Amino acid sequence: MLSYKEIELDFKNTLDKTSNLLNLQSLEIKYLGRNGIINRLLKKIKEIPIEERKIYGQRVNELKIGIRKLIEIKKLEISKKKPEKFFDTTLPGKTYPKGSLHIVSYAIEEISKIFEKIGFIRVSYPEVDWEYYAFESLNMPKGHPARDDFETSYLDFPEDKKLGRMVLTPHTSNGQNREMRRVKKPPIRMINISKCYRPNWDATHTPMFFQFEGLCVDKNITVANLKGTLDYFAEKYFGAGTKTRLRPHHFQFTEPSFEVDVTCTICKGKGTVGTGRDLSVRKCKVCKSGWLELGGTGMVHPNVLKEGEINPSEFTGWAFGFGIERVIMMKYGLDDIRNYYTGDIRFLEQF
Amino acid sequence: MNIKITHNWLLEYLDTDATPNEIREYLSLCGPSIESVTKVNGDYVYDIEVISNRIDYTSVIGIAREVAAILPMFGKKAKFKGFSAKLTSGHPRGVESVESVETELKIIDNDNLCPRKLAVVMEVKVGQSPKYIRERLENCGIRSLNNLIDITNYVMLETGHPAHVFDFDRVKTGKIFIRKAKNGEKITTLDGKTYILNSQDVIFEDGTGRIIDLPGIMGLKNSVVTEKTKRVIFWIETNDAKAIRKTSMRLGIRTVAAAINEKNPDSEAAKMTFEKGIELYHKIARGKIISPLYDTDPKEKPKKIIKTDYKTFDRLIGIKLDRKKISEILGNLGFEIASSSSTPRNDVIASEAKQSLKVFVPSWREHDISIPEDLVEEVARIYGYNNIPSHLQPPAYVEQPKDMEDLFVFQNRIKTFLKHLGLNEVINYSMISLQLIEVFDLDPKKHLRLANSISEDVEYLRISLLPSIYKNIEENKGRKDVLRFFEIGKVYIPVGTGRDLSLPQEIYKLGIATNTDYFDLKGIVEALYRELNVGTIHELSLPKIIEQNDVFMTEIDLQTLIDNYHQVPKYRPINPYAVIKLDKTFVLSPQSTYAVIRERASQSKLLLKIEVVSVYENKLSLRFCYSSFSRNITEEEAKKELAKV
Numbered sequence: 001m002l003s004y005k006e007i008e009l010d011f012k013n014t015l016d017k018t019s020n021l022l023n024l025q026s027l028e029i030k031y032l033g034r035n036g037i038i039n040r041l042l043k044k045i046k047e048i049p050i051e052e053r054k055i056y057g058q059r060v061n062e063l064k065i066g067i068r069k070l071i072e073i074k075k076l077e078i079s080k081k082k083p084e085k086f087f088d089t090t091l092p093g094k095t096y097p098k099g100s101l102h103i104v105s106y107a108i109e110e111i112s113k114i115f116e117k118i119g120f121i122r123v124s125y126p127e128v129d130w131e132y133y134a135f136e137s138l139n140m141p142k143g144h145p146a147r148d149d150f151e152t153s154y155l156d157f158p159e160d161k162k163l164g165r166m167v168l169t170p171h172t173s174n175g176q177n178r179e180m181r182r183v184k185k186p187p188i189r190m191i192n193i194s195k196c197y198r199p200n201w202d203a204t205h206t207p208m209f210f211q212f213e214g215l216c217v218d219k220n221i222t223v224a225n226l227k228g229t230l231d232y233f234a235e236k237y238f239g240a241g242t243k244t245r246l247r248p249h250h251f252q253f254t255e256p257s258f259e260v261d262v263t264c265t266i267c268k269g270k271g272t273v274g275t276g277r278d279l280s281v282r283k284c285k286v287c288k289s290g291w292l293e294l295g296g297t298g299m300v301h302p303n304v305l306k307e308g309e310i311n312p313s314e315f316t317g318w319a320f321g322f323g324i325e326r327v328i329m330m331k332y333g334l335d336d337i338r339n340y341y342t343g344d345i346r347f348l349e350q351f
Numbered sequence: 352m353n354i355k356i357t358h359n360w361l362l363e364y365l366d367t368d369a370t371p372n373e374i375r376e377y378l379s380l381c382g383p384s385i386e387s388v389t390k391v392n393g394d395y396v397y398d399i400e401v402i403s404n405r406i407d408y409t410s411v412i413g414i415a416r417e418v419a420a421i422l423p424m425f426g427k428k429a430k431f432k433g434f435s436a437k438l439t440s441g442h443p444r445g446v447e448s449v450e451s452v453e454t455e456l457k458i459i460d461n462d463n464l465c466p467r468k469l470a471v472v473m474e475v476k477v478g479q480s481p482k483y484i485r486e487r488l489e490n491c492g493i494r495s496l497n498n499l500i501d502i503t504n505y506v507m508l509e510t511g512h513p514a515h516v517f518d519f520d521r522v523k524t525g526k527i528f529i530r531k532a533k534n535g536e537k538i539t540t541l542d543g544k545t546y547i548l549n550s551q552d553v554i555f556e557d558g559t560g561r562i563i564d565l566p567g568i569m570g571l572k573n574s575v576v577t578e579k580t581k582r583v584i585f586w587i588e589t590n591d592a593k594a595i596r597k598t599s600m601r602l603g604i605r606t607v608a609a610a611i612n613e614k615n616p617d618s619e620a621a622k623m624t625f626e627k628g629i630e631l632y633h634k635i636a637r638g639k640i641i642s643p644l645y646d647t648d649p650k651e652k653p654k655k656i657i658k659t660d661y662k663t664f665d666r667l668i669g670i671k672l673d674r675k676k677i678s679e680i681l682g683n684l685g686f687e688i689a690s691s692s693s694t695p696r697n698d699v700i701a702s703e704a705k706q707s708l709k710v711f712v713p714s715w716r717e718h719d720i721s722i723p724e725d726l727v728e729e730v731a732r733i734y735g736y737n738n739i740p741s742h743l744q745p746p747a748y749v750e751q752p753k754d755m756e757d758l759f760v761f762q763n764r765i766k767t768f769l770k771h772l773g774l775n776e777v778i779n780y781s782m783i784s785l786q787l788i789e790v791f792d793l794d795p796k797k798h799l800r801l802a803n804s805i806s807e808d809v810e811y812l813r814i815s816l817l818p819s820i821y822k823n824i825e826e827n828k829g830r831k832d833v834l835r836f837f838e839i840g841k842v843y844i845p846v847g848t849g850r851d852l853s854l855p856q857e858i859y860k861l862g863i864a865t866n867t868d869y870f871d872l873k874g875i876v877e878a879l880y881r882e883l884n885v886g887t888i889h890e891l892s893l894p895k896i897i898e899q900n901d902v903f904m905t906e907i908d909l910q911t912l913i914d915n916y917h918q919v920p921k922y923r924p925i926n927p928y929a930v931i932k933l934d935k936t937f938v939l940s941p942q943s944t945y946a947v948i949r950e951r952a953s954q955s956k957l958l959l960k961i962e963v964v965s966v967y968e969n970k971l972s973l974r975f976c977y978s979s980f981s982r983n984i985t986e987e988e989a990k991k992e993l994a995k996v
Contacts, residue, residue, distance in 0.1 A: 097773025099835075101766055104778055109763060118743060121751035122759055127781070128799070128812070128843055128855050143593050145403070148600065149803040155812075156802040157845075160852045168781075168801070187747035195781060195841075199805040207809050208780045216744060222669025223731060227741035246736035247380060248728070250404040250719075256667075256728030258736065259384075299667055302724060316667060343777040343823035345831050 004059050007037060011067055021078055024071065031067050038064045100351045103334065104210055107324050108193050111212055114236045118229070120191040120214065123182075125175040127195050128155065131164030137177035138253040139303040146170065146252075153197045153207070168197035171321055172213035173253060176300075179215060180308025186315050188217040193324070206337055210324035215300070217310060217317030223256070223299060226318035230297070234262045238331060243269060245291065254298025254319060261291035265330060292330050295322035352610050353386070354409045355491040356508065358395035364415035366430040369422055371395040377425050381732050382417040383408045396490050404719040406614040409607075410511030412623075413715065420683040420733055434510075434623055454519070454642045456584065457558075460529040464553045465566060465588040467618055469625040470527075472519050472642035473632050475499060477580050481635055493607075499576045499583055502631045511715075512587065512616050512624040513567065513608035517574045519582035526558035527584075529566070538562050540604065541575040552598045553590070567595045567612040569604050582641070585632060587625050589618045619651065619714035654687075655712040659723035667727045668739060680733045681726065685713035757913050758859060762839050765861060765912070768882050772875060774835045774863070779819035781841065782809035787818040791899075799845050799855055812843040812855070816862030817897070817904050824864050824902045835865045835875070839909065859909035864902055872896055872903040884917035891915045930959060930978040931989035935996070939969045948973065948996060955992040957984060 011031060018024050031037050041060045048056045112122050126133075135147055146152065153168040160166075175192035192213040201207050214229070227246065234242040242265070246258040263269030264287035271290035272281045286292070297320035302312035329335045339347040358371050369377070375385040375397065384400040399408060407413040415431050422429035454472045478498050479485070484505055485495040493504050503514040519525070532548035539545045546565075548554065555564035563574040567590040576583060596613035599605060625646075632638030665671045678688055689709040712720045720726065731739065766776060784807050788795050798811040813819060816838050823836050839861050846853040865872050876893055885891050896905045937948055945963075948971075952958055957977045964972040975996075977989040 097771075099770035099772060099774045100776060101770050102776045102778045105763075105766060105776060112759065119746050119748060121749050122755065123751075124755045124758055126854055126857055127841065128857065130854070145596065150600075153804070154802045156800040158852055166799075166854065182752075183749065187749055189747060189749045197781070199803060201805055201809075206780075207782070207805060218744060218747060220666070221744055222667060223736075224669030224740045224742055225744040227736075227739060228743040231741050232743060245380070247384060248382060248402075248732040248736075250402040255722065255724040256731055299724070299727075302722065341778055341780055343779060343819075343826060343836070345775060345827045345834060348775045348777060349831075 004063055007041075008063060008066070012070070015070060015074060018074065019078065021075070024074055024078065028071050032064065032071075038067070100349050102340075102348065103328055103332075103351045104324055104340065106351065107328050108210070108212075110237065111324075111327075112191065112193065114233060115191045115214065118189075118232065120189040120216075122191050122193060123175060123179055125178045125192060125194065127169055127197070129167060129169050129174045130160055131167055132162070133174040133177055134167050134169055134171075136164070137304065137307040138173050139301050139307075140252045144252065150199060153199050169194070170198050171196055172211040173319070173321055175213055176215050176253070176304060176319060177308050180217070180305070180310055184309070186217045186219070186310060186317075188215055188317065190215040204337060206325075206341055208341060209337075211321050212324060213319065213321045215317065215319045217300060217305070217315050219315060221299075221316045221318055223318075226258075226297060226299065226320075229318070230260055230320070234294075237327065238262060238265050241268070244294075246297075249296060249298075251296050251298055253301050253304050254296075255301045257296065257298035260294040260297050260320070260322075262294050262330070264290055264292050266333070286333065294330070295320065295326065297321075352401050352409075354399050354401050354508075354607075355396050356399065356411050356414060357391075357487055357490050358388075358397065359393075360411050360487055360509070361397075361415055361418070364412055364432050364434075365418055366432060367418065367422060367428055369418075369427040369429060371397070373425075373427060374418060374422070377421050377427070378414075378417060380737070381421045381424070381735060383414065391490050392486075394486075394490060403614060406611055406616050406718075407511055407620075407715040409611055409616075410507075410620075411509045412620075413511050416685065416715075420680070423683070424733060424735060434627075452641065452643060454582070455525065456642055456645060457526040458529075458645060458647065459526065459558075460647075462530070464529050464531070464594075465590055467589040467621055467648040468527075468645065469587040469621060469647075470642075470645040471585050471625075471629060471640055473583055473585060473629070473636075474581065474639040474641050475583050475632055475636040477576065477578060477636070480505075484635070497576070497578070498636045499580060499632075502628055502636065503585075506624045506628045506631065507608070507611070510620050510624040510627060511611065512620040513611055514624050514628055515564070515566075515570055515586045515588075515608075516576055517563065517570070517584040517586060518576045518580045519584050520580075521574050521577075522557050522563055522584065523561075524557040524559060527563075527586075528556050528558045530554065530556065532562070536562060538565060539572045540565065541570045541572050543572060546602050546604075549601075551594065553594055565598070565604070566590065568599050568602075568609045569606050583632075585625075585628050587621050587628075589616075589621055615718040617715040617717070622646070622649075652714070654714070655717050655720070657710045657712060657720065657723060657726060659708050659710065659726060660706055661708070663723045664727050664730055667724065668731050668734075670739060672730065672734060676734065677730050680730050681710060684729055684733070685716070686726075686729075687711040758909070761909065761913050761916070762859070765879065765883075765909075766837075766839060768879060769837050769863075769875070772878060774837045774875070777820065777823050777836050777838045778840065779816075779823070779838060780809050781812055781843065783811055783813050783818050784808045785810060787822060791815070791818045791821070793818070797845065799843055814842050814844055816840060816842065816860050816906055817864070820862045820864040821899060821902055821904060824866050825900070828866075833865075833867060835863075835867070835871075837861065837863045861907045861909055861912070862904065863906075864904040866902055869896060869898070869903055872905060876905060876907070879912075883912055883915075884920040885912060885915045889915065924980075926959075926978055926980055928978055928980065929983045930976050931984060931986055933975050933977070933989055933993050934964060934972060935975065935993060936970055936972045939966075939971050945971060952993075952996045955995065957989065957992050 014027055018027055045053055045056060140146060152170045155166040157166045172192045172194050179188060179190045195208055196211050197208050230244045234244045243263045245261050249257045249259040251257040264284055266286045267273050267284035269290040271284055273284050300317035300319050305312040325337050371388045375388045379385050385397050386400055387398045389396045401408045419429045419431035456470055456472055458468055480495055480498045480501040484501055488495045488501060488504055491508055495501050499516050503516050507513050531550055532552040532554045534549050536548045537545055553566055554562045555566055556562045564571055566588055590612045592613050592615045595609060599609040661674055664677055681688055690706055710726060785795055788811060798814055800811050804810040820836050820838055824834050827834055841857045842860050843855040843857055845855045863875060880886050894905045894907045896903055949961055952961060957979055959976040959978045962974040964974050975993055977992055
């Protein structure tokens with residue numbers, strides 16, 4: 001006959017191997033059933049000497065309680081493991097609304113923050129302005145081609161004797177003179193982001209567009225500072241490693257004047273993309289030469305400083321004016337400008 | 352504008368060991384931007400961008416001068432050979448003498464409309480140009496016609512100054528009378544098109560009233576050379592650049608000559624062009640001079656002088672450039688420098704930077720160089736912008752005006768909130784059409800109108816955002832079932848046109864439009880008010896919601912939201928006492944609206960808040976929450992309060 005210890009060990013071994021309810025049931029019957037091991041043990045009590053019967057009975061009972069408890073625990077374990085209903089966790093979650101901002105809004109925010117970090121304040125100046133602020137104050141005298149009425153939008157409004165006709169600002173540079181007069185004495189650290197207008201409407205032009213204008217006037221501001229600022233902006237906006245270069249150009253309100261290029265964000269300035277599976281190297285379709293034109297910049301023309309009542313022999317400065325749509329195009333390759341301002345939901349909801 | 356010249360042509364004026372690709376690369380960095388180099392049967396064609404102040408770039412000679420100044424900085428050999436045709440004792444090289452003076456030309460210009468006129472009559476033989484001229488012209492994008500006309504184009508591309516040729520016999524009178532046109536006078540240009548002139552246009556006539564030329568822009572049909580031409584007037588004049596531009600733009604005649612003449616080409620180049628042209632007529636059209644050589648202003652003009660000092664260069668560029676380098680660069684570009692020696696010798700170093708410089712400007716730069724900063728640009732670009740260091744300016748604090756800051760901060764906050772509610776932001780043109788104004792029953796007279804709008808879709812400056820966002824919903828019909836748009840932008844309210852003219856008021860507005868229903872839009876506005884804590888301290892009424900064609904719209908003044916904004920709403924301590932909630936259903940009617948019920952319920956000092964439980968047809972179920980901040984109230988007390996409603 002087996003000892004209690006052996007019976008208990010046997011049971012535990014079998015229980016450990018049991019993993020479904022059916023086997024557990026037969027295990028329960030084997031031990032606790034009417035003709036189960038426990039009952040058979042109890043029946044044998046008659047064969048036990050009288051003085052030992054009490055202890056024997058207690059031990060068998062303890063064994064019985066222990067086995068029942070372990071079976072109950074196992075039952076719970078098995079039932080937890082197996083959910084009754086199928087629960088598909090791959091289904092999508094509850095739908096929450098997702099709106100969108102205009103792609104231009106994101107760019108404005110990003111650009112403002114980049115310049116805010118180096119102490120440039122964003123300003124707000126009129127979009128409808130006098131010719132004086134749009135042209136004369138920027139060293140663009142009467143008769144300058146940019147003032148032709150196929151280059152600038154004029155309003156049907158009486159002309160001011162001093163300030164000229166009313167225009168829709170063709171650039172953000174009208175803010176230059178206004179900021180100089182507001183601040184009165186340098187330093188000036190301005191970023192002016194605004195809608196601009198020109199009478200041009202085709203595949204690559206819209207009659208309204210956005211520009212951002214930087215203006216920095218102080219003692220000892222140099223071309224080296226302009227380069228530093230452009231490099232800083234290019235790295236922050238287009239990504240680390242982006243380089244800039246200046247090329248000669250001409251603008252009325254700066255001298256010297258430059259055009260700025262940045263290394264192409266697609267080919268990283270190499271001018272080529274590849275290699276393909278056949279080891280071919282192709283010309284980059286976006287830039288063709290490794291560089292993309294960003295826009296115009298230069299050192300503030302002394303006449304512009306004078307018009308802003310700033311002494312050009314004491315102060316110097318730099319300025320730039322870049323297109324928001326252009327930098328978006330360069331950064332994301334989003335070049336269909338005609339969709340920007342037509343309010344097509346299929347365009348808008350993508351951002 | 353862009354211009355094309357060829358490499359072989361360039362080599363006639365340039366000694367260099369640089370390849371066409373090197374020339375492209377180095378010029379683009381330091382001078383004119385060369386957009387492409389294309390190999391064309393044994394030659395290379397440069398496509399060059401001519402910036403508006405550098406009209407001297409429109410020529411082989413102009414580019415050769417630039418190459419000669421730029422390439423040595425890159426360690427390349429490049430030397431400008433100079434110009435070879437010279438009028439020796441009044442005759443071009445190779446033309447020994449005026450063969451016979453059998454004709455004379457009378458030039459009358461009483462108002463000096465064309466400051467310098469150069470002319471000669473020649474006997475010629477019309478025919479095809481030699482191969483090299485035809486090829487070069489075609490490569491540069493100019494059609495070869497016959498030798499007489501080709502020469503004018505060829506010399507223009509070579510020297511940068513336009514030239515013209517008349518059939519002497521078709522001018523008939525031998526007279527060129529320069530005057531302003533009369534209003535309504537008609538001309539037919541050599542391409543057969545007719546134009547009506549006005550009194551600002553300059554024309555040539557033959558003295559009988561018959562107009563024979565639209566100078567500086569295009570020749571006329573009645574005086575142009577033909578296959579039968581025997582005698583020509585080879586003619587060059589200088590023009591008033593502004594007048595050329597006005598006429599050319601108004602008539603829409605955009606020839607290369609006009610594009611050059613409207614930008615003040617070098618008047619000294621006129622003479623070079625004249626000499627080169629005569630030489631070519633002699634060489635390829637068997638030209639014989641049969642009149643005196645006319646030059647109405649032969650005196651060489653004194654050179655423009657710019658006074659500056661070395662310090663000016665350092666101050667703007669940001670590094671101290673070697674003085675010799677500055678002189679060398681300016682010299683290579685054709686400037687001459689005379690430095691004054693007025694400073695005492697014992698103070699050489701301190702005074703060197705301030706030593707005044709007199710810089711003489713070459714004739715071809717007369718119109719674009721006028722201040723010391725212009726010279727700084729010349730030196731810096733040839734020195735190489737990539738050789739100038741790059742570092743941020745020292746920081747400086749400038750205070751941003753609070754009103755400006757608020758405008759941007761709030762726009763951004765509102766935009767982001769509405770986006771998270773699920774709305775889509777639009778940006779519309781600030782201009783709208785008359786039709787849209789009328790759809791909204793607005794008064795066109797209260798709008799500013801563009802005088803030169805390119806489309807009637809963008810003719811009026813909007814005074815409300817609603818027409819634009821209404822249009823957005825309409826145009827997106829069928830693209831998506833539920834549409835919720837918002838826009839933050841300016842409206843432009845004209846200010847009286849009285850004695851003191853003023854710019855319009857530019858006011859930022861928030862416009863919201865949906866195609867859902869009234870309460871959807873109202874809920875959006877209420878949510879925004881809660882987000883900004885607007886109306887939590889002082890009641891701010893909700894904006895009017897209007898409906899048109901099942902589109903629900905509203906417009907809010909951005910400044911009003913800013914003025915009523917609270918970062919933190921009014922703080923209330925947590926109420927430790929019980930809240931009794933009671934529900935009651937009302938029948939809605941014009942006399943008994945939610946607002947009326949709320950107003951009546953608010954009379955109770957114990958009322959905490961009212962919630963809408965449900966609205967079914969005209970039955971409104973409300974939940975009233977009663978509590979006191981000083982004690983526990985009983986349900987009986989609450990019921991008593993509710994009974995008053």
